[in-house]
Amino acid sequence: MNYLFHLLTSCCLYSIITVGLNLVVGMAGLPSFGHAAFAAVSSYAAALTALHLGVSPWIGILIGTAVASLAGAVVGAVSLRLREDYLALATFGIGLLVASVARNWTSMTRGPLGLGNLPTLTLGPCSLGSPPAFFAVSALALLASFLFSYCVAASPFGRVLRAIREDEIAIMTYGKNTTRYKVTIFTVGAALAGLGGSLTAFYVQYISPDTFTVMDSVLLVLMVILGGMGSLGGPLLGAFVLVLAPEILRFVGLPAGIAPWARQLIYGALLVALMLRRPQGVLGRVSSGPVR
Amino acid sequence: MTRTAVLGQLLLNGVVAGGIYSLVAVGFALIYRAVRFFNFAHGAVVALGAFVGYAVLHYTNGGVVLSAFAAGCAGSLAGVAIDRVAFRPLRRRGSPALVYLLASFGSFIVLQSVLALAFGDRPLLVQAASPSRGFHVGIGVITATQVFVVAAAACATALVHVLLGRTRLGLALRATADDTIGARAVGIDPERMIAVAFAIGSFIAGMGGMLIALETRLEPTMGMPLMLKAITASVIGGAGSTSGAILGGMLIGVAENLGVAWVSAGWKDAIAFGLLVIFLLLRPSGILATRDNVRTASGGS
Numbered sequence: 001m002n003y004l005f006h007l008l009t010s011c012c013l014y015s016i017i018t019v020g021l022n023l024v025v026g027m028a029g030l031p032s033f034g035h036a037a038f039a040a041v042s043s044y045a046a047a048l049t050a051l052h053l054g055v056s057p058w059i060g061i062l063i064g065t066a067v068a069s070l071a072g073a074v075v076g077a078v079s080l081r082l083r084e085d086y087l088a089l090a091t092f093g094i095g096l097l098v099a100s101v102a103r104n105w106t107s108m109t110r111g112p113l114g115l116g117n118l119p120t121l122t123l124g125p126c127s128l129g130s131p132p133a134f135f136a137v138s139a140l141a142l143l144a145s146f147l148f149s150y151c152v153a154a155s156p157f158g159r160v161l162r163a164i165r166e167d168e169i170a171i172m173t174y175g176k177n178t179t180r181y182k183v184t185i186f187t188v189g190a191a192l193a194g195l196g197g198s199l200t201a202f203y204v205q206y207i208s209p210d211t212f213t214v215m216d217s218v219l220l221v222l223m224v225i226l227g228g229m230g231s232l233g234g235p236l237l238g239a240f241v242l243v244l245a246p247e248i249l250r251f252v253g254l255p256a257g258i259a260p261w262a263r264q265l266i267y268g269a270l271l272v273a274l275m276l277r278r279p280q281g282v283l284g285r286v287s288s289g290p291v292r
Numbered sequence: 293m294t295r296t297a298v299l300g301q302l303l304l305n306g307v308v309a310g311g312i313y314s315l316v317a318v319g320f321a322l323i324y325r326a327v328r329f330f331n332f333a334h335g336a337v338v339a340l341g342a343f344v345g346y347a348v349l350h351y352t353n354g355g356v357v358l359s360a361f362a363a364g365c366a367g368s369l370a371g372v373a374i375d376r377v378a379f380r381p382l383r384r385r386g387s388p389a390l391v392y393l394l395a396s397f398g399s400f401i402v403l404q405s406v407l408a409l410a411f412g413d414r415p416l417l418v419q420a421a422s423p424s425r426g427f428h429v430g431i432g433v434i435t436a437t438q439v440f441v442v443a444a445a446a447c448a449t450a451l452v453h454v455l456l457g458r459t460r461l462g463l464a465l466r467a468t469a470d471d472t473i474g475a476r477a478v479g480i481d482p483e484r485m486i487a488v489a490f491a492i493g494s495f496i497a498g499m500g501g502m503l504i505a506l507e508t509r510l511e512p513t514m515g516m517p518l519m520l521k522a523i524t525a526s527v528i529g530g531a532g533s534t535s536g537a538i539l540g541g542m543l544i545g546v547a548e549n550l551g552v553a554w555v556s557a558g559w560k561d562a563i564a565f566g567l568l569v570i571f572l573l574l575r576p577s578g579i580l581a582t583r584d585n586v587r588t589a590s591g592g593s
Contacts, residue, residue: 031390078573085329085389089523090572093565096520100562111558218397225394261408261512268401272378275395279387 005131007247011240012138013200018223018235019145020192023152025221026230028185029165030080031088034095035220038190039197040212041098042068046198047115047207048108057121057202064198065191072190076183095214102209114208121202134203141199142236145192150232152188161185162230222271228283237283242267300431302549308434310545311442312507315500316522317529317537318449319493323371325469325532326489327383329392333374334497335519336403339512341367341498342505343411346418360444360502367498371490374399380483400515408512416510441503445538448496452534455492465489469532517561524568530578539579543567 021035046064049055055063079090102109109115120129121137128137152158163171164178172178201207219242227238246263254262274281320334345363348354354362378395426433456462467475468485476482504518522537524544529536544567548560571578 031393082572082576083389085393086572086576088390088393089330089527090569093524093568093572096565097562097569100559100565104556104558104562221394257413258409261405261413264401265405265409268398268403268405271398272395272402275387275391275398276378276381279391 002131005135007244009131009135009138009203011243012135012142013196013203014220014223014239014243015142015236016138016145016196016199017193018220018227018239019142019149020189020196021220022224022227022230022232022235023149023161023185023192024189025224026228026234027153027158027165028161028182029084030182030186031084031221032091032186032189032217033088033221034075034091034093034098034214034217035189035193036212036214036216037091037095037098038068038072038193039200039216040102040207040209041071042194042197043201043207043211044102044109044115047118047201050119050202051115051117057119060202061195061198064201065194068194068197069187069191072193073183073187075190076186080179080182080186092214092217095217099209099214109209112209114206114211116206118202118205118207120205129205138199138203141195145195146232146236148192152185153232157181157184165230219267222267222274225279225281226270226274228281231281231283234281234283238281297432299550299553301433302553303546304429304432304434306546306549307542308438308442308507308545309549310542311438311445312500312504312541313518313521313525313545314538314541315441315445315448315503316497316518317525317541318445318452318534319496319500320519320522321526321529321532321534321537322452322489322493322496324526325534326465326486327375327379327392328532329389329396330523332393332396332519333378333399333403334371334494334522335515336400336407337367337370337374337494337497337515338501338504338518339407339510339515340370340403341501342510342514343407343501343512344498345502346416346505346510349418356506360499363502364495364499367501368491368495370403371494371497372487374403375487375490383483383486400519404512404515411510411512413512418505418510437506441507444499444503445541448500449534449538452492452496456534461488521564524564527568527576527578528571530580533578533580536578536580 017035017039021032024030024032024035042064044064045067046057046060049063050057050060075091075094079087079094082090103111105111120127121134122128126133128134160171160176160181164176164181168178197212200211204211223238223242224235225238226241227234227236245266249259249263249266316334316338320331323331323334341363344366345359348359348362349356352358374396378399379392382391382395426435454462456466464475464480465485465488467478468480468482472482475485501514504514508514521544522541525540526532526537527540528543529538529540544564547567548563551559551563
């Protein structure tokens with residue numbers, strides 16, 4: 001039973017991050033291939049403040065989310081001028097840089113050893129560390145993130161973003177500062193990644209450079225695209241499918257040396273097949289014209 | 293060792309690393325010129341070459357040259373096959389850049405996991421190469437294998453230059469890269485030129501993988517770090533420029549190795565990727581700028 005709650009919690013935590021990434025990739029059409037880095041930055045900020053300053057994990061989550069949004073704003077401000085494939089590369093490069101710093105700044109992050117013994121979330125006298133309780137917390141956080149993304153999508157702000165995705169120059173002629181819109185949504189996406197990241201830190205109570213890697217950034221993009229670019233339910237579908245699918249492989253009983261590679265093979269083949277057959281994803285709609 | 297001697301040795305190590313990166317980057321740049329997207333699958337082709345070369349070296353008595361050639365051929369086949377299966381249908385449809393990028397990433401993951409399933413994921417050593425005797429060249433020690441790798445990188449680049457600059461095929465390749473419609477108008481088949489670019493670029497990658505395996509070791513996952521360095525080299529030098537790829541490769545090879553004089557070796561990657569990010573932000577078209585416009589409408593330039 002706890003195993004089931006653990007899976008559901010993982011799904012929710014990933015979904016929080018993909019909901020944010022969907023606003024960036026799906027709605028605004030900005031490929032971010034370094035989104036896991038924001039989750040990593042946030043989880044380290046939350047863990048370090050909780051360990052060294054002794055603040056409550058709730059404050060840690062707030063600090064982590066704030067640090068991730070700040071990082072998102074900085075990264076967005078400097079890199080969003082780039083064409084989409086260069087932007088993908090720049091965000092990927094920043095992800096690599098973050099991973100490298102987490103691994104090598106040993107005096108701060110303890111390097112590959114990671115930071116352990118993180119406190120768990122509490123509510124008054126009750127601990128929220130048990131799988132069902134933490135599931136409730138992460139489900140609530142996911143619900144809040146989802147409603148937030150719904151509001152963003154329905155707002156005039158969201159409409160302008162979708163229009164920028166379709167034709168940026170046309171929107172510029174209407175006098176809109178498109179860069180500001182893009183940086184804002186990038187910041188929002190990073191903040192949600194930060195929320196998911198710091199929650200993950202207090203759920204697992206341990207973080208290391210391997211908690212959020214550059215390959216996770218790619219997996220997150222795959223989740224968003226599989227679910228459906230720009231559709232609101234898509235990122236949830238993608239996250240749930242891609243978190244749960246490997247668990248089915250677990251029951252097939254592949255030898256330990258083979259299972260991770262079989263999983264990778266499936267991810268890779270899925271990605272190629274999706275690009276060939278349905279690049280807009282399962283729930284995504286076909287765009288009105290070729291987006292180039 | 294004195295400070296100068298250490299720096300000399302680090303410089304030499306940097307040149308060897310730069311040679312390795314350049315070898316991967318040259319083929320990458322050749323393919324980028326033809327298709328205008330970052331082909332991540334190139335990294336897995338390097339790893340494939342390493343494993344095929346390893347297998348040929350161990351199961352036949354062909355020696356290093358034959359196995360490097362076999363590795364190149366295997367790379368070439370894989371490169372063309374990936375293009376046919378994953379990219380050509382996308383070109384027919386006129387897909388946005390992101391779709392190509394993801395398809396190439398998917399192809400990379402598929403090929404890498406196939407290699408891991410076929411050969412196991414433990415690192416292997418090429419017996420023939422180790423131990424290789426080192427000799428002094430003024431500023432430090434270099435091994436015969438390292439000389440071989442750098443020489444091969446230089447040869448590959450020279451050949452690509454002659455091919456692009458002095459042959460009709462090269463002319464057709466350049467024409468397709470610069471102006472696809474114009475090239476088609478004078479009777480060049482762009483699809484054929486793209487296949488040629490993949491064949492040559494992936495041949496160099498496969499052969500390079502074999503040579504890199506001589507110098508280091510083989511792992512199915514060896515492709516990704518090399519790929520990232522090759523992309524970095526390519527962006528720093530100027531995407532799509534083969535001489536830029538060499539320049540960029542040497543620059544990051546030397547920079548990350550000289551950096552070891554001041555910070556610990558763990559920071560090598562951070563130095564390389566830091567350079568990548570700095571270049572992307574300040575001079576995204578690279579040192580030898582091409583006419584490629586890499587910014588969005590609102591980004592100027």
